[in-house]
Amino acid sequence: MAEKYVNLWKSLDIDLEKHNQLLAVLPQIYTDLVLSQKNRPKKMDYFDFVISEIHGLRVEELVKLRGEGNKIIGAFCLYAPEELAYAANATMVGLCGGADFSIPDADAVLPRNLCPLIKSFYGFKIGLTCPYFQCCDMLVGETTCDGKKKVYELLNEHVPTYIIEVPHKPDTVQGRSLWLKELEEFKTQLEKLTGNKITAEKLKASIELINDKRKALKRLAELRKATPAPISGLDALIVTQIGFYDDVKRFTAKVNELCDELEERVKNGVGVTDKNAPRLMVSGCPMAVPNWKLPSIAESAGASIVVEESCVGTRYFTDMVEPKGDSLNDMLEALVEKYAKIPCACFTPNDARIESIDKLAKDFKVEGVVYYTLQFCHSYNVEAVKVGKALKSEGVPMLKIETDYTMEDAEQIRTRLEAFLEMIRGKK
Numbered sequence: 001m002a003e004k005y006v007n008l009w010k011s012l013d014i015d016l017e018k019h020n021q022l023l024a025v026l027p028q029i030y031t032d033l034v035l036s037q038k039n040r041p042k043k044m045d046y047f048d049f050v051i052s053e054i055h056g057l058r059v060e061e062l063v064k065l066r067g068e069g070n071k072i073i074g075a076f077c078l079y080a081p082e083e084l085a086y087a088a089n090a091t092m093v094g095l096c097g098g099a100d101f102s103i104p105d106a107d108a109v110l111p112r113n114l115c116p117l118i119k120s121f122y123g124f125k126i127g128l129t130c131p132y133f134q135c136c137d138m139l140v141g142e143t144t145c146d147g148k149k150k151v152y153e154l155l156n157e158h159v160p161t162y163i164i165e166v167p168h169k170p171d172t173v174q175g176r177s178l179w180l181k182e183l184e185e186f187k188t189q190l191e192k193l194t195g196n197k198i199t200a201e202k203l204k205a206s207i208e209l210i211n212d213k214r215k216a217l218k219r220l221a222e223l224r225k226a227t228p229a230p231i232s233g234l235d236a237l238i239v240t241q242i243g244f245y246d247d248v249k250r251f252t253a254k255v256n257e258l259c260d261e262l263e264e265r266v267k268n269g270v271g272v273t274d275k276n277a278p279r280l281m282v283s284g285c286p287m288a289v290p291n292w293k294l295p296s297i298a299e300s301a302g303a304s305i306v307v308e309e310s311c312v313g314t315r316y317f318t319d320m321v322e323p324k325g326d327s328l329n330d331m332l333e334a335l336v337e338k339y340a341k342i343p344c345a346c347f348t349p350n351d352a353r354i355e356s357i358d359k360l361a362k363d364f365k366v367e368g369v370v371y372y373t374l375q376f377c378h379s380y381n382v383e384a385v386k387v388g389k390a391l392k393s394e395g396v397p398m399l400k401i402e403t404d405y406t407m408e409d410a411e412q413i414r415t416r417l418e419a420f421l422e423m424i425r426g427k428k
């Protein structure tokens with residue numbers, strides 16, 4: 001891939017020497033952790049291809065879109081409403097932030113005791129090693145985390161960064177009112193950036209576009225309720241991760257093709273693990289490409305991860321945007337309703353997340369929960385206390401894993417997971 005896209009990366013001002021170092025290790029990581037899995041669905045071939053071209057073909061497509069006059073919006077979080085971006089004829093894309101490779105660049109500027117996700121994405125930008133950052137005309141941040149908010153100010157020195165204020169008490173009248181005003185202002189900013197007016201017709205079409213993507217991912221999730229699971233948790237995670245980068249229509253079609261294959265697997269009782277493998281939920285912080293450490297360790301130890309309660313899991317696709325009318329205001333209010341239901345740990349109180357975890361545990365016949373949190377992510381770290389109490393009352397064991405992007409603690413995590421799985425097996 002490197003030689004084929006050198007001119008593309010040069011045009012984006014990528015630091016080629018650093019970038020080549022990154023590309024030199026990614027293929028081997030993917031081979032060792034992902035391609036080594038047994039009995040993978042054949043339709044995962046497309047998603048493997050996307051990963052192999054993650055800094056190539058899709059970036060080339062984005063550059064072409066820009067050349068045709070379209071704007072590229074970079075986003076970090078689910079609270080950046082895709083529907084408004086596409087209604088303005090822009091393209092929204094996820095950004096690099098799941099590897100420790102870029103953290104040394106960030107450490108030269110940021111405090112060391114900061115979440116690795118924040119340091120990773122900031123390092124990718126200032127180190128000029130993420131072509132997605134380099135494609136963007138505007139970044140969209142949000143107020144879900146104090147560390148993010150302050151780093152967004154620093155990013156604004158490199159590329160225009162717009163911040164959406166997310167109400168932390170979303171169920172209140174004043175919270176919903178603020179959210180509606182924030183979406184109206186974001187709409188205005190997008191119209192200024194793109195020169196395109198967002199009409200009711202355009203927003204309706206983009207809502208349908210994104211709803212179709214969510215429905216495909218929800219279909220995939222539902223198939224994982226089967227015993228044995230027809231797809232590994234690692235592969236399901238990769239599919240969802242790719243959804244934040246890929247062309248929406250193409251991605252939706254490919255997920256549905258994968259689901260067609262998985263339906264046949266379920267009918268025939270074909271799974272990727274033994275039918276008695278302990279069924280786990282992973283709950284907590286998001287995992288950005290190429291953060292595959294935890295699921296790969298868990299499943300190589302004999303677990304079957306059947307659901308993710310996270311921003312790269314059920315939070316994204318559980319609810320659809322369902323306008324009650326055809327006016328622009330009806331659709332903006334429907335966006336508020338949908339996004340207010342995403343239970344981020346920044347919310348207070350956050351009973352909806354506890355209820356969601358409890359329901360998912362029952363629906364997916366979960367035998368244990370691995371609560372995953374990144375170091376220095378205070379919101380998820382503290383909320384683990386309430387989650388643990390709720391799960392204990394339901395008789396579901398929980399293992400909390402606090403980690404970063406390095407592999408230094410991999411064997412320690414493996415040992416703890418093996419003991420956790422042995423405990424679950426002992427209860428059967």
